[in-house]
Amino acid sequence: MVNVQTNSAISVDCVIFGFDGVNLKALLVRRRASDPLYDDNELKLPGAMIRENETLPEAASRVSEGATGLKDLYLKQTSIFSDPSRVDEAELKWICRYHGINTDRVVTVGYYALVKLDQGLLRHTLRMGGLWVNVDEIHGLIMDHMDILSDALTVLQKDILWSPIAFQMLPKKFTVRQLQNLLEAVFGIEIDNRNFRKKLFSSGILLETDEMEKHVSHKPARLYMLNKSAFGKKELTKKLHFVASWL
Amino acid sequence: MVNVQTNSAISVDCVIFGFDGVNLKALLVRRRASDPLYDDNELKLPGAMIRENETLPEAASRVSEGATGLKDLYLKQTSIFSDPSRVDEAELKWICRYHGINTDRVVTVGYYALVKLDQGLLRHTLRMGGLWVNVDEIHGLIMDHMDILSDALTVLQKDILWSPIAFQMLPKKFTVRQLQNLLEAVFGIEIDNRNFRKKLFSSGILLETDEMEKHVSHKPARLYMLNKSAFGKKELTKKLHFVASWL
DNA sequence: ACAAAAGTGTTCCTCTTACACCCATGA
DNA sequence: TCATGGGTGTAAGAGGAACACTTTTGT
Numbered sequence A, B: 001m002v003n004v005q006t007n008s009a010i011s012v013d014c015v016i017f018g019f020d021g022v023n024l025k026a027l028l029v030r031r032r033a034s035d036p037l038y039d040d041n042e043l044k045l046p047g048a049m050i051r052e053n054e055t056l057p058e059a060a061s062r063v064s065e066g067a068t069g070l071k072d073l074y075l076k077q078t079s080i081f082s083d084p085s086r087v088d089e090a091e092l093k094w095i096c097r098y099h100g101i102n103t104d105r106v107v108t109v110g111y112y113a114l115v116k117l118d119q120g121l122l123r124h125t126l127r128m129g130g131l132w133v134n135v136d137e138i139h140g141l142i143m144d145h146m147d148i149l150s151d152a153l154t155v156l157q158k159d160i161l162w163s164p165i166a167f168q169m170l171p172k173k174f175t176v177r178q179l180q181n182l183l184e185a186v187f188g189i190e191i192d193n194r195n196f197r198k199k200l201f202s203s204g205i206l207l208e209t210d211e212m213e214k215h216v217s218h219k220p221a222r223l224y225m226l227n228k229s230a231f232g233k234k235e236l237t238k239k240l241h242f243v244a245s246w247l
Numbered sequence C: 001a002c003a004a005a006a007g008t009g010t011t012c013c014t015c016t017t018a019c020a021c022c023c024a025t026g027a
Numbered sequence D: 001t002c003a004t005g006g007g008t009g010t011a012a013g014a015g016g017a018a019c020a021c022t023t024t025t026g027t
Helices: A056-068 A089-099 A119-127 A145-160 A164-169 A176-187 A193-203 A233-240 B056-068 B089-099 B119-127 B145-162 B164-169 B176-187 B193-203 B233-240
Strands: A008-019 A024-030 A047-049 A074-081 A105-116 A131-134 A206-212 A222-226 B008-019 B024-030 B047-049 B074-081 B105-116 B131-134 B206-212 B222-226
Touching: A008 A056, A008 A145, A008 A164, A008 A176, A008 B008, A024 A056, A024 A176, A047 A056, A056 A074, A056 A105, A056 A119, A074 A145, A074 B074, A105 A145, A105 A164, A119 A131, A145 A164, A145 A176, A164 A176, A176 A193, A193 A206, B008 B056, B008 B145, B008 B164, B008 B176, B024 B056, B024 B176, B047 B056, B056 B074, B056 B105, B056 B119, B074 B145, B105 B145, B105 B164, B119 B131, B145 B164, B145 B176, B164 B176, B176 B193, B193 B206
Parallel strands: A008 A105, B008 B105
Antiparallel strands: A008 A024, A008 A047, A024 A131, A074 A105, A206 A222, B008 B024, B008 B047, B024 B131, B074 B105, B206 B222
């Protein structure tokens, strides 16, 4: 009988994506040292150990709610990071001491959450010591948190093509340009504004409001809302007929 | 300090997909009872507990190699199944006894593997007591293995659109019809043969061989091979310009 | 000869792409 | 009045969709 690993701790780490109208950002927190060995300035993703009788989605909700103060965030599991050496001995000691636990191994599960980056949220995260950093400017996170982050971005890019989750990062009423900027930021591409509008309006997923932007020093843009009812699977099947982007 | 769960066991379960030229199949194994309480006929996905100092991909390789006798399979992680009640008390006892371990909780990680279903493999899996079952006819697996299976199929459908992994399930030399049947089986759709050929050939991903099918009682089809060099990211970026299928 | 699947072209039409100017507002 | 981003249309071309008959082999 070989040695089966049973004394594992499982954690979740959340990549919380937000959009400020121009850039895609992620929420980072400082490692709370409580330990002279560690630099209080090191940045990490918000995370936690799972508790007894808690599912992973529950743990991820707890973490993202703790970091943002918001309930019912859109949350999606990405990958598991299980390399036995992802946590070195010193880190393991710190984790055990910090959590008051004793374990041989820590496996972590990545999640991403999508939030609307409004003033209230900014204030909350600031109070909590969180930092919203442009995704393409993040570097030097602890352990394998950079891997977890880039994995989350890759998964987000794929997901966003298949469901209207992009709107989770926009205010309830938004301009066409905001949506365009968001997609450009997520994919790192440029989109032709005229063609984008044409496609967008003909798809019927936007509901026009009679409100306009205020206090902008240029022609104010109209605000739109998401038309949730404009989704159907018939279209998906049609799309699938042209099966496979590698063809 | 809350109770942090540390005494977890982590397992992997592999959905091994194969294609027989017509149907998409998955490899199932019988639960090895060694226990009068359990019916030896219950079917499950091949799986195992992770060992000390083993990563999850390593464990998944070990499981899929054990089940198929093949090395270097294409393997992809899908989701984690972490519901504390996914394993009921009786199951937990069985697992502990069967593996000679003691644990409070078993969390499992889903993987899928893609294989070429040839005669050698069929013989091997038959000897091992494995069963290749059409994916749409599978039901009644133990625990949450049905969930793991359908999750794997969903992930496969998305993945297959973004990379040429479909060819992992075809022989080195294959007919156009085989590829078409495979895609039809994976997505559950019908594809127009003439248009499919046009698109396929113009994409340049097939290399023509001078071999033909043998011993078929109709006009023999030409065999083709995959042209690995026909992939580039320039095309992907172009596709992304029409961002989002929900538009 | 017959059954069974392979292989092949054309037309219609939709959707993508590329592109430049006037408009409304705050400063 | 100026700077800034909002908002609009068209033409050319590519690509998708629909569709029926002949060919080759084994039995």
